[in-house]
Amino acid sequence: MEAKEQQIDQTTIKTEPGTLAKPSAEQPWMEYVQPVLDTLAKVPDYIGDFFADNKKPLITIGLIIAGLVTVKVTLAVLGAIDDIPLLAPVLELVGLGYTAWFVYRYLLKEESRKELILEFEALKTQVFGNSSNS
Incomplete structure (x- = not known):
C-alpha cells in the first residue's frame, strides 16, 4: 500500500x-x-x-426471549379474536362438535378404540423410531 x-x-x-x-x-x-x-x-x-466465548448462553437467552415474544403475540391474537362478536361462541360450538365426533368415531366401540391405538402407535413409531426396549 x-x-x-x-x-x-x-x-x-x-x-x-x-x-x-x-x-x-x-x-x-x-x-x-x-x-x-x-x-x-x-x-x-x-x-x-x-x-x-458465550455462544451457547446467548443462543439460550435468545430462544427464551423469542419464546416469550411468541407467547405474548399469541395471547394478543387470541384476545383480539375473543373480542369479535359471535366468533367465540361459534368456535366453542365447533370444538364441542369435533369432540362429539371424536367420541363417536373412536371411543364408543372396541374395534374403533383398537384402530385409534394402532394409529397412535404408528405415529409414535414415525416420530420416535423403533425402540428396542419393547
Whole structure:
C-alpha cells in the first residue's frame, strides 16, 4: 500500500490507508485521543471474542426471549379474536362438535378404540423410531 501525504495547516502527515495518524509534537491533544481511538479500533474484536466465548448462553437467552415474544403475540391474537362478536361462541360450538365426533368415531366401540391405538402407535413409531426396549 502506498503511503499518502496530506497537507493540513502547514503540517505534513504521512499515513497508510486504513491506519490512524500518530500524534505529533504539533498536536499535543492527540496523546490523549490516541488511546481512545486504539481502544475503539479493538471494539469489534472484543465483541467477536465475547460472542465466540458465550455462544451457547446467548443462543439460550435468545430462544427464551423469542419464546416469550411468541407467547405474548399469541395471547394478543387470541384476545383480539375473543373480542369479535359471535366468533367465540361459534368456535366453542365447533370444538364441542369435533369432540362429539371424536367420541363417536373412536371411543364408543372396541374395534374403533383398537384402530385409534394402532394409529397412535404408528405415529409414535414415525416420530420416535423403533425402540428396542419393547
